[in-house]
Amino acid sequence: MYDVVVVGGGPSGATAAEDLARSGKSVAMLDRAGRIKPCGGAIPPVAITEFCIPDEQLVAKITTARMISPTGRKVDIPIENGYVGMVDRKDFDEFLRCRAADAGVARFTGTFLRIERGDGTKVIYRDKETREEMALETKLIIGADGARSDVARAEVPGGDTIPYVIAYHEIIEAPTPSEAYDPLRCDVIYDGKISPDFYGWVFPHGTSASVGMGTGIEGVDLKQATADLRMASGLSDCKTLRKEGAPIPLKPLSRWDNGKDVVLAGDAAGVVAPSSGEGIFYAMAGGRAAATAATACLTSGRVKDLQLARKLFMREHKGVFKILGAMQDAYYKSDERRERFVSLCHDIDVQRLTFEAYMHKKLVAKRPLAHIKIGIKNVAHLMGLVNPLRT
Incomplete structure (x- = not known):
């Protein structure tokens, strides 16, 4: 019997699991493993401080942001008195999961299937190695399993209708620095030919770079748009290391809990910043809020305390999202x-x-x-x- 089972081991789930374990709770974390989310990888200083992100996890430190208009106008914005850290999700997410395990979290690898209730509450999953159905008995569940969260769809009103854009990027070998590519500069491309409703990006990752775009419009060829972006940015000849795509939510859900034993966090709750699409900091903040709500519920025995997750998060970030x-x-x-x-x-x-x-x-x-x-x-x-x- 665990106090909490966290479904999902990304920044949100790993943060929630670690916080709970460090507060003395027995925690299991279920993650599919092998999935890398497409992400520019930007980490603002407040995230580095609040979540104790070590310097070795930062693959680049950005000092300038360049905005590029449909006509090719470029506006460089210096980041005064600081920098924006960049991480590679391939390594960063696993670092967070390992840190959670070091704090006492039990890690399980497999695919979430369902929640069963009756003789206790159980999270049923398919083990990655044995392919057999397994069960984790628990008091509470945190759903941190992404924008198309199976936990949210099954348990929380509105969890099956969350709006999203599809993001796609290609990780490439970084080219030699030039006017077109600066390893200390993030390029954000606002051009309808690349994305008719969002934007494209070129974000340095040290020895590699993330080049991609997002859109919520069906029928847009994301791979072709990214190829066009690479050509326009002079990056067509760079070696492609990997390709990734995933949905990115656009709006926080109006409710994050089921009133019984489930609370959502991160993309599953819809907490990605509008306009920028920034998600890592907000995912980790949402995970911390979910852990706080779960701790309150376990302490008081009141399921109403699960509502604290959304209340705490929105109290802090509602204005920025608006x-x-x-x-x-x-x-x-x-x-x-x-x-x-x-x-x-x-x-x-x-x-x-x-x-x-x-x-x-x-x-x-x-x-x-x-x-x-x-x-x-x-x-x-x-x-x-x-x-x-x-x-």
């Missing part, structure tokens, strides 16, 4: 709007406030005049009062 969602709705609809968005990024106040919020995961309350100025510029761009090619 602003980013509004920005995506406003600027990702057309190339004309995307051109205006990149033009807006020329503004030094936009650059500073954006990265202060990104680096520390809080809306910046300082410099109210800067906020007013940005608001006026936003309205001017959205109403078509500004020629984006002249700003």
Whole structure:
């Protein structure tokens, strides 16, 4: 009998499992293993600090972000007084799982099948090695098994209807540094030919790089779009090391628990930032919130305490998600709007406030005049009062 079984061993599940084990709970973590999520791999400083990510896990330290518009306009945004760390999910996720195991978490490898109740609550899975059905008896379950979470679909209202985009990327050998490719710079490409409703990216990973895009529109050829992006970025001749694709959720679920014994975390709960698609920090924060809720429920015996996971997370991050969602709705609809968005990024106040919020995961309350100025510029761009090619 475990106190908690965590289904999923990505950043969210591994964080939840480790936190619970370090608080003295008996924890099992079930993970499929072998799956690598397509991900740019960006880790802001607040994540490095809050989740004790060692420097050796950072394959690159980014000091500049480049925004590229549909017409090829480039806006370089320096990251002042710091950097954004980059990780390779192939190694980073396993590091987190091993750290959880070192804290006392029992690791199991297999595929989640279902939850059975009656004579206790049991997580039924198919063992990877034996291919036999196995059972883990538990008091509570944390579903951290991704955007198309089987736990969420079976247990939580709305878990089967979460909206998402499909992300695809190719890990390539990094080319020689040049104007087109800088190992200290992330490129974000806002171009409808690459993605009609999201964006493409070129993110350095030290000796390799992630090149990819995302879209929620059916019929888009993700592999061809990525090939086009590689050609436009001068990366077509770079050796391809691996290819990965997966759904990325777009909106947090309105409920994260089933009112009995299940609570969700990470992509399963829909916690990926709108507009940016950033997920690692929010996955880990969601895992920590789920662990806190599970601990409260085990201590009090009140299943209502499972609601704390969503309450704690949204109390901290709802404002950022709301602003980013509004920005995506406003600027990702057309190339004309995307051109205006990149033009807006020329503004030094936009650059500073954006990265202060990104680096520390809080809306910046300082410099109210800067906020007013940005608001006026936003309205001017959205109403078509500004020629984006002249700003």
